[in-house]
Amino acid sequence: MLQLIWLRSDLRVQDNSALAAAMAAGPTVALYLLSPGQWRQHDDAPCKVDFWLRNLVELSAALARLNVPLLIRQADTWDAAPDVIAALCRELRVDAVRVNDEYGVNEQDRDQAVARRLDEQGVAFQRHLDQLLFQPGSVLTQSGSYFKVYSQFRKQCYQRLHTALPPLVPTPTAQAPLAIAGDELPGAVDGFATPSETLRQLWPAGEASAHERLARFADEQIGFYHDARDIPAKPGTSQLSAYLAAGVLSPRQCLHAALQANQGEFESGNSGVITWINELLWREFYKHILVGYPRVSRHRAFRPETEAVPWRDAPDELAAWQEGRTGIPLIDAAMRQLRATGWMHNRLRMVVAMYLTKNLLIDWRAGERYFMRQLIDGDLAANNGGWQWSASTGTDAAPYFRIFNPVSQSQRFDPQGRFIRHWLPELQGLDDKRIHDPSAARGGLFDELDYPRPLVDLRHSRERALAAFRSLPPLLEEAS
Template identity: 40%
Template structure:
């Protein structure tokens, strides 16, 4: 008997652990273990928890077609989950456990401890499935990991070769007691929030990928920064929970490693997928990133002098800067935020409000349907200028000019801040200058960007000088 453990790889197609487990002769069972206390400590968002639960229903159906029953269990944390897995292995005489690796520190420890529990009774077989190229396979000439993205990307493109998507065969039939099986009429004990705007059927997810690759990818470079346009792939939630793989995305682009025959837009989207791999590789080599520490050593010297009241106003979308507030309201309502705006609001929190990037990192994870630790951590440290290949600390987004550049007529702003519907386009990014602003139910800016910029430059320079 073989057991496949699912975690953030909730798919049948192109799932390495599942494909390797099924040989057509040996019976295979699958399991998903919910860990609510562990999720709480990792700030899993309720909307992503709901997406995971709904995706399990689709996964259960697809596994049944392969004669693989899906067992469901809830344990408080990873340690309790491992104990349960050991019991299941004893109960079903499991000889091999198959699972795909996650590279965060707690997840890596979970697999190590499971192997220790297994001892000589059964084996644990792990696979590098989360990235197209496994961590440790993309190194510089000194045999070290890359600390800058562009050289990493060039090396990645040279190595990647043909990207092949695999499908599993049908397993030998096995029977599992009904009380152990996944039951879609139940739910997690973990809080959930409606994610029904996001389909979970594999055919619908793949269709999203097909539609984007066929219709939007070529315009991605030109349109991706404008939040009022529907120009992004909207696949990030599925990549985050593993309902689709990065290999499937690259294969659908029909990337040719020899001729590099992609449109400019498709090349830009491919770069975004490689950024995802860059951050996954980074947490593999730098476990400190999973321990609330900055990548750059001088980060610990930064003085975060901001007010917690300002953090609350940032969270609620009440800073008085329309593009920032519209973005935060989109996040709070939809559990998703346009990527350009993620950079804008992160810069505003750290460099206008002088609040620790870790506050923003945690808040994003607690809200985002596409929350992924490595990508979220990497993005926040990039914006805070504390990360690997982060933006220079003196690069500070101006929330007014960012709005003027990427939402010139305020279309996105008005969609999320109806209080500003009456404000003319001329003042939509600086409504406090409009002579009728006193009649608008919207706050004045909580800080002056120009003043805060100067303070930021001094704080960062001081931190680096101390180092």
């Protein structure tokens, strides 16, 4: 009964639901599909693709210790996946294909097409819960619908966790060697440039590196997470998102590490641990939204009435935002961090998104796409959820009249300008007051700086955004 585990965003051997189930059922072979055409359609960043490839090297070695060969096949887009997988199953006489579920519309359509093709051959297609703590559709309102408000969703999750904590899946023991050789792994994929070595070193590949980072965070930083997570100049966040997005680390592993640091408590004890667990549940919430409201996978606003927002066509301002030339130091520093590291501090993701969608009144979809093309931790659910929250178009979103002032955010969360000075060395000479808003230094001082004037006036652009949202039609009934 030969089993095939088709690996996607689950690049690990520990706590891997489908891998454990496959190896328990019979001799197992692993498969990974290279799909560069699909990755381009999804705007996957070159640094993210490189991260996948580097993790495949580590995963192949870990699978080899279990005597599981890793095969590599090409399916340029997912339309080709049914034929490619069906052919491999015929070649190897596979009895069952096992996968860990993914939740975007394209991912769901792909898996359904593969399942239909395999069924024609008498090959079982078995799906497993792995990316999430709870199966979508199992955390619902009293009326049986998916939650739209995070706090209500979180409350229901806490009730479930108190009674049924998702256990870690044991790592399988090695199987008997198979007469099947693993394939050579690609070092690069056409169309995706290899990032700098500096960026690569920020994100070492493999489960050992992920667990080392998780352990260090749980031991040394999680207790201060509540207070330090909003300060971009400090290492106050876990920086585990890239490992979660690629499935090198599971949410169950993160949850168990957090509970161990907090004596098993969810809602009491250390405030840093509680806050971090809540962030894990935000991630969970947005993936459930993908399933319950699939329109968000189709580039549509969660709140349909916001499709009428009169977004501006301002390509020069969009380019200035992308390149860190807005004239607002905190915005520009954050955008330079993104381009250099493939990652941006979470507080700053909200600040730059609100600036684009409110102060520049540019469609959130332009920002969402640009982020995906840069982020090493690019994840459809989290990225879309965050952008729609900031743009006031999404579920449980910020009210349209709540608009972050980026200068005030800078003064509050980078008071000494340390983060700004790191990414904008041309502003090194400004004092701690002027560095947040150099344009306030009228005349000679500003003219001497090699730094642009602000694209827009913050007060006037805020009023423009408020007027745009006030002009929307009344709330429409949301279709599921």
